[in-house]
Amino acid sequence: MPNMSLNKVVMPEQDPKVRARNFEEVTLGYTEDMAVEEAERCLNCKNKPCVSGCPVGVKIPEFISRVKERDFYGAYEIIKSTNGLPAVCGRVCPQENQCEGKCVRGIKGEPVGIGRLERFVADYVMNGKAAPVEKPVSVSYTHLTLPTILLV
Numbered sequence: 001m002p003n004m005s006l007n008k009v010v011m012p013e014q015d016p017k018v019r020a021r022n023f024e025e026v027t028l029g030y031t032e033d034m035a036v037e038e039a040e041r042c043l044n045c046k047n048k049p050c051v052s053g054c055p056v057g058v059k060i061p062e063f064i065s066r067v068k069e070r071d072f073y074g075a076y077e078i079i080k081s082t083n084g085l086p087a088v089c090g091r092v093c094p095q096e097n098q099c100e101g102k103c104v105r106g107i108k109g110e111p112v113g114i115g116r117l118e119r120f121v122a123d124y125v126m127n128g129k130a131a132p133v134e135k136p137v138s139v140s141y142t143h144l145t146l147p148t149i150l151l152v
């Protein structure tokens with residue numbers, strides 16, 4: 001069952017008294033549970049109106065489906081296939097006039113927080129929480145003679 005809340009999951013922010021004394025980002029980003037809860041608001045529309053609003057054609061319902069499954073690295077790979085700057089776009093794109101402006105959930109209530117989810121996925125990977133890259137298998141050439149090595 002989708003999450004039929006009319007509002008986006010609220011993103012935590014620094015306390016005003018704290019943020020008045022630093023130059024860090026005001027918004028703190030979603031936790032994993034918040035991201036999954038927001039992703040559950042997506043209806044996985046067949047005609048994907050949100051994608052038509054994205055200048056780089058991010059596969060929005062597909063990446064959000066991965067977030068629902070807590071496959072955050074899979075979501076990242078889908079975003080990265082068409083967008084090389086997800087952490088930036090998740091923060092500064094005018095989503096209200098692009099993807100979120102076309103989201104059907106915005107007809108009655110707030111659209112799915114596509115930008116927030118994109119930011120979450122990018123930050124998740126940048127913070128090293130994704131599956132580590134597999135170490136390549138080392139190859140030994142010690143059993144080969146010099147002429148054979150030159151042919152490898």
Ligand code: SF4
Nearest residue numbers: 042043045050103104
């Ligand atoms: S339009 Fe909104 S609800 Fe539909 S697939 Fe896109 S993000 Fe999900």
